Amino acid sequence: MGNADYVYPSTNVECAHRVAIPPPQPFLKSLKNSLKETFFPDDPLRQFKNQPPSRKLKLGLQYIFPIFEWGPRYNLEFLKSDLVAGITIASLAIPQGISYARLANLPPILGLYSSFIPPLVYAMMGSSRDLAVGTVAVASLLTASMLGNEVNANENPTLYLHLAFTSTFFAGLFQAALGFLRLGFIVDFLSHATIVGFMAGAATVVCLQQLKGILGLDHFTHGTDLISVMRSVFTQTHKWRWESAVLGFVFLFYLLLARYSSKRRPKLFWISAMAPLTSVILGSLFVYLTHAEKNGVQVIGELKKGLNPPSIMDLAFGSPYLTTTIRTGIVTGVIALAEGIAVGRSFAMFKNYHIDGNKEMIAFGMMNVVGSCTSCYLTTGPFSRSAVNFNAGCKTAASNIVMALAVMITLLFLTPLFHYTPLVVLSSIIIAAMLGLINYEEAIHLWHLDKFDFLVCMGAYVGVVFGSVEIGLVIAVALSVLRLLLFVARPRTLVLGNIPNSMIYRSVHQYPNANNVPGILILEIDAPIYFANASYLRERISRWIDEEEDRLKTSGESSLQYVILDMGAVGNIDTSGISMLEEVKKTVDRRGLKLVLANPGGEVMKKLNKSKLIELIGQEWIYLTVGEAVGACNYMLHTCKPKNESETWSNNV
Numbered sequence: 001m002g003n004a005d006y007v008y009p010s011t012n013v014e015c016a017h018r019v020a021i022p023p024p025q026p027f028l029k030s031l032k033n034s035l036k037e038t039f040f041p042d043d044p045l046r047q048f049k050n051q052p053p054s055r056k057l058k059l060g061l062q063y064i065f066p067i068f069e070w071g072p073r074y075n076l077e078f079l080k081s082d083l084v085a086g087i088t089i090a091s092l093a094i095p096q097g098i099s100y101a102r103l104a105n106l107p108p109i110l111g112l113y114s115s116f117i118p119p120l121v122y123a124m125m126g127s128s129r130d131l132a133v134g135t136v137a138v139a140s141l142l143t144a145s146m147l148g149n150e151v152n153a154n155e156n157p158t159l160y161l162h163l164a165f166t167s168t169f170f171a172g173l174f175q176a177a178l179g180f181l182r183l184g185f186i187v188d189f190l191s192h193a194t195i196v197g198f199m200a201g202a203a204t205v206v207c208l209q210q211l212k213g214i215l216g217l218d219h220f221t222h223g224t225d226l227i228s229v230m231r232s233v234f235t236q237t238h239k240w241r242w243e244s245a246v247l248g249f250v251f252l253f254y255l256l257l258a259r260y261s262s263k264r265r266p267k268l269f270w271i272s273a274m275a276p277l278t279s280v281i282l283g284s285l286f287v288y289l290t291h292a293e294k295n296g297v298q299v300i301g302e303l304k305k306g307l308n309p310p311s312i313m314d315l316a317f318g319s320p321y322l323t324t325t326i327r328t329g330i331v332t333g334v335i336a337l338a339e340g341i342a343v344g345r346s347f348a349m350f351k352n353y354h355i356d357g358n359k360e361m362i363a364f365g366m367m368n369v370v371g372s373c374t375s376c377y378l379t380t381g382p383f384s385r386s387a388v389n390f391n392a393g394c395k396t397a398a399s400n401i402v403m404a405l406a407v408m409i410t411l412l413f414l415t416p417l418f419h420y421t422p423l424v425v426l427s428s429i430i431i432a433a434m435l436g437l438i439n440y441e442e443a444i445h446l447w448h449l450d451k452f453d454f455l456v457c458m459g460a461y462v463g464v465v466f467g468s469v470e471i472g473l474v475i476a477v478a479l480s481v482l483r484l485l486l487f488v489a490r491p492r493t494l495v496l497g498n499i500p501n502s503m504i505y506r507s508v509h510q511y512p513n514a515n516n517v518p519g520i521l522i523l524e525i526d527a528p529i530y531f532a533n534a535s536y537l538r539e540r541i542s543r544w545i546d547e548e549e550d551r552l553k554t555s556g557e558s559s560l561q562y563v564i565l566d567m568g569a570v571g572n573i574d575t576s577g578i579s580m581l582e583e584v585k586k587t588v589d590r591r592g593l594k595l596v597l598a599n600p601g602g603e604v605m606k607k608l609n610k611s612k613l614i615e616l617i618g619q620e621w622i623y624l625t626v627g628e629a630v631g632a633c634n635y636m637l638h639t640c641k642p643k644n645e646s647e648t649w650s651n652n653v
Helices: 027-039 053-064 067-073 076-103 109-113 117-125 137-148 157-180 184-189 192-209 211-215 226-234 242-264 266-290 322-351 357-372 383-391 398-418 423-435 440-449 451-466 469-489 534-555 575-590 602-610 613-617 626-638 647-652
Strands: 493-498 505-507 520-525 562-566 594-598
Touching (some): 067 117, 076 266, 076 383, 076 398, 117 357, 117 398, 137 157, 137 192, 137 423, 137 469, 192 226, 192 423, 192 440, 192 469, 211 226, 242 266, 266 383, 322 357, 322 383, 322 469, 440 451, 520 534, 520 626, 534 575, 562 626, 594 626
């Protein structure tokens, strides 16, 4: 890089500013501030400061039960909007609830139970206005997969049911614990690319599982991978029932057509929302009038009337499968949290309000704990139902209460009407819902934007489809953590140059017109310095120096005299990083060069001061900006001062 256009910064050394060392803090105070920033970044207790006891009690109730905050402001206009939204999502929740319960290998009635009690709990404790609570396909599939590996739902349905309640209890306990302990950042390890790939893979697996219902098969594989499903399908070609297949594809076409119409014209969202319920009604009428159940079309059968029976005594804490239920609860709980919080934040962004992630975890946890004691299995905030709730114009979480009341009426009076509902219609409803989760457009976007994120996405997808849901999840998380570790272990170091006619220094790779400063190598370290990257940074800095000296020899320019490290992006440094800087100092000294630091932060300066490294480098060689550091080095170069002598320079400063 040439230097013809380089403008030398001011060499007035009296204008240079020294980097201040923050005043020392007691260890306990420093630890308290660090923990507070880690676990309480939103400072939830600030609203309680300087308040009388009665006000603190009221604020405490509003914090735990947000319904006490928005309830007093509730009016007739809100009720009208929430009533329409609640009835609309109930029409979607009822058929989806029955379908997803069957996907989890649970009695269909549990899907209705799970759409009654949990929404009531969330309406009191949740902070999202748009989230519609209910069962979800991915969690249902995970439940069936993880519990089904230990207990066959067909051979021992009672034990399987009790294990499902127990895993739901542990999922709720885990979710609530994350919220109470302010550990919500754990969910952030599921990156966007991970969720896209995992959801698409799970949706593909769920669709494949529905081939059992579409083809009217009685026996089907318990495996979820593509090979097992295809083997199970094509080894039973003689058992395929064309009547069931025709009926399934007809209703699938109707559901997809309804969704397409709603997408083309958002005001017609209710067509897509009502399509599952109308499919159930039309399918039931068809079977009832034609007696299709006698010709190979399987039906739900009897659903008993009545509200949720208590199940607290069914929790299998003494079961030999307790470890399995805990593992299932934690895995499904994390997936449900990731989906629910992501959906809630998305719609909150549209309406410009804030939801508290930790409060949401507590709300999800409590509704699943209560649900496990009232014959419900895992629930969260599914995207499809929440999107319908949002488009229907909901104003508050009261739409969940309306939905729950509609489900309650169904449980009390309407369950016999579902007797003739064909299972193939439920399979069609699930497939139509799952196709929306295969977001191939986002995968293409990831490919163009970030190849590694695309790899994470496809790793999750392939792991789910060709392995299992658990394998896919492990692969996705492992790849995400690997990327995080690579960012930490291999931070970027950039050579900076001067933007012509300015005091600005930027990467010569990003800005080709940036000029190298004669006799000075400016390096930017773009990450905190820890034990994981200290050795790499030491070697990389040495290589930069070698490459710069070789370049100067080849071009015949003046020899290298100074190495400036821009540490503006180094937020922190540990003892390994301090040792690394000491070794770099020794290396540049052996080469006859001078090490200069620019813009070290407060935490870094505290560590440098305590380690006596400031004395080793010389405080006169630490500057606030790269511009001041370059100006000081140029002053020394142009006054022909030997670069290893600094006493007079120190006195001048």
